[in-house]
Amino acid sequence: MIVRPKPNLLQLFIIVRGSIIVRIFPQVLAVFLLSTLVVWAHKDRPDLVQALNGAPFSLLGIALSVFLGFRANACYDRWWEARKQWGALITVARTLSRQSALLESRQGVTDPVSRRRIIDLAIVFCHELVSHLRPGAAKSAVAGLIPDDLAESYARSRNRPEMLLRGISSDLVAANAKGQISDIQLQMLDATVQQMGAALASCERIRHTPVPFGYSLLLHRTAHLFCLLLPFGFTD
Known part of the structure; x- marks a missing residue:
């Protein structure tokens, strides 16, 4: 959401940015x-x-x-639903960040999945969702957080937020296979990832469903x- 400073009385009548008068002036x-x-x-x-x-x-x-x-x-209603979905996404992303501490709870695991990797993918997901919903927006400044093994898929993907969620899910499944997290912990983490996917789908529905x-x-x-x-x- 873009929050602009409140204009004074003079600016209220002459401000053009954010006004529809530019588009309807010919009519x-x-x-x-x-x-x-x-x-x-x-x-x-x-x-x-x-x-x-x-x-x-x-x-x-x-x-x-x-x-x-x-x-x-x-x-x-569309604006209000989008606001709620974005707020829910922030909450879920923070929840995933806290839950990812489980990846560091067990020691002695060979080639463990890094908690930092999961958090980085979640950060990139939020930034890429903005670019995905706003074609022509500035490119994400966090592309450097993409792991090398996902860089090619990331570059070729037409739906990068969904691709990043698949990457997080794959890492969690790999962590479970290595014994880094239990089956119950995998279900809990995967449920959080599913909530991020639900927010993505809701935002896409708002974006692609006009009046x-x-x-x-x-x-x-x-x-x-x-x-x-x-x-x-x-x-x-």
């Missing part, structure tokens, strides 16, 4: 020019451009406000018709 300018043309034509040629009854616009405005309210709620096209089409069509017809209802 606003087009409606303004249309309104100017309609008013001029109504005064100069009232026989061609007549005033319309403004009552239907009130009914259409009510319907449009309902559509806009529903869309705002849908967008807020239904039919609903967006109805909303945009109604809004454009309302804005284009409104000058004719208020020419007087």
Whole structure:
């Protein structure tokens, strides 16, 4: 989540970053020019451009406000769910970091799986999830934490967060096979990794599930018709 400093009163009216006015300015300018043309034509040629009854616009405005309210709620629900999933991922990653201390609890294991390796993969997973969900975002600065034996798979993978989770699971299975952790401890650690995978799947679902096209089409069509017809209802 991007948290920006609160603007002062002057900046509140002139700030552009984070404002939608940049995207809708061409449409606003087009409606303004249309309104100017309609008013001029109504005064100069009232026989061609007549005033319309403004009552239907009130009914259409009510319907449009309902559509806009529903869309705002849908967008807020998506943001709120994403916030909860990211918070849950942070909690699970910290839990995995604490649970990985089990890898150091038994001594005398030949070629033990390093706890540092598990923690590094979890760190890279969180950073790569950002890049995975935001195409074009800056590349992860923690790629140097990738172990050499996973570097090739990491470079070729199309879903790097999922690949990193498979790497963590493989390391835990290897640690169990070497007697470094017991079967019960493996199940506990694997359950934590599964929670990280669930957070990944939820974030991907939010990223790849837009507002239904039919609903967006109805909303945009109604809004454009309302804005284009409104000058004719208020020419007087």
